[in-house]
Amino acid sequence: VRPSLARILARYFPVTRHLGVRVREASLARVVLAAPLAPNRNRSGTAFAGSLNAVATLAGWSWLTLLLQEAETPAQVVLQDSSIVYSSPATTDFLAVCMAPSVAEQSRFQAAFHRRGRGRISLRVVLESKDGPVATFLGRYVAQVQA
Amino acid sequence: VRPSLARILARYFPVTRHLGVRVREASLARVVLAAPLAPNRNRSGTAFAGSLNAVATLAGWSWLTLLLQEAETPAQVVLQDSSIVYSSPATTDFLAVCMAPSVAEQSRFQAAFHRRGRGRISLRVVLESKDGPVATFLGRYVAQVQA
Numbered sequence: 001v002r003p004s005l006a007r008i009l010a011r012y013f014p015v016t017r018h019l020g021v022r023v024r025e026a027s028l029a030r031v032v033l034a035a036p037l038a039p040n041r042n043r044s045g046t047a048f049a050g051s052l053n054a055v056a057t058l059a060g061w062s063w064l065t066l067l068l069q070e071a072e073t074p075a076q077v078v079l080q081d082s083s084i085v086y087s088s089p090a091t092t093d094f095l096a097v098c099m100a101p102s103v104a105e106q107s108r109f110q111a112a113f114h115r116r117g118r119g120r121i122s123l124r125v126v127l128e129s130k131d132g133p134v135a136t137f138l139g140r141y142v143a144q145v146q147a
Numbered sequence: 148v149r150p151s152l153a154r155i156l157a158r159y160f161p162v163t164r165h166l167g168v169r170v171r172e173a174s175l176a177r178v179v180l181a182a183p184l185a186p187n188r189n190r191s192g193t194a195f196a197g198s199l200n201a202v203a204t205l206a207g208w209s210w211l212t213l214l215l216q217e218a219e220t221p222a223q224v225v226l227q228d229s230s231i232v233y234s235s236p237a238t239t240d241f242l243a244v245c246m247a248p249s250v251a252e253q254s255r256f257q258a259a260f261h262r263r264g265r266g267r268i269s270l271r272v273v274l275e276s277k278d279g280p281v282a283t284f285l286g287r288y289v290a291q292v293q294a
Binding site: 008012013014015018019038039040041042043044048049050051053054055056057058076078079080081082083084085086089 | 155159160161162165166185186187188189190191195196197198200201202203204205223225226227228229230231232233236
């Protein structure tokens with residue numbers, strides 16, 4: 001039986017419990033993680049930039065992990081680098097939405113991963129409060145076949 | 148009495164408790180925050196990228212907050228955007244070290260802040276495990292005089 005994304009996150013990433021992260025959607029079309037404002041608030045009472053980044057990081061990691069589960073190749077997924085732009089404060093609970101990259105991007109990744117046992121892909125994650133987008137995250141993830 | 152950085156972080160950022168963040172040094176020369184591996188581990192048992200980013204975000208925020216405490220101008224400090232490069236896994240507890248930017252950078256920031264009530268400054272934070280550097284964070288922070 002393949003473990004659910006919620007179980008994987010809860011088991012392997014203690015921060016998901018500390019930040020109150022929940023899995024709203026987990027598919028190859030998109031991954032949506034939700035987090036409450038209370039444990040993630042900053043001095044202004046809005047969402048802490050580091051929490052927004054952490055939940056975005058998990059959303060991208062989750063999408064690529066689901067893709068690799070599909071292929072049934074045990075692999076390690078790590079974040080190589082990322083950038084994030086914060087456009088407005090999140091005054092409510094928030095979501096991190098990782099949409100599937102283009103089919104061309106996915107094919108390029110899959111080809112490299114199957115040829116060399118290692119592939120890299122850029123994933124975009126949008127952070128949203130109840131009032132709309134608050135930040136955009138771009139992360140380059142590397143998947144490596146486990147020895 | 149001016150509240151200590153440790154008290155400010157504990158009071159206003161619940162994540163600092165959840166991630167186990169401690170203040171090691173708090174001066175205008177540098178801010179050093181420490182975090183334990185256990186609550187911040189990822190699926191590989193090394194430090195979660197999002198936790199490294201969150202502690203770096205706090206270190207930069209802290210340095211600029213100390214600078215503004217010195218000037219005794221109540222101001223809000225927010226992160227506008229950031230980027231981070233992860234160079235090797237952190238297999239131990241880790242530190243986030245924010246060094247003071249150059250005197251020229253500080254002067255440029257202070258001039259804008261005092262002239263317009265708003266200033267922006269780029270801060271570099273190095274993340275280190277017991278084995279050396281594991282990531283480099285660059286954040287652009289904005290300080291705004293509070294109304």
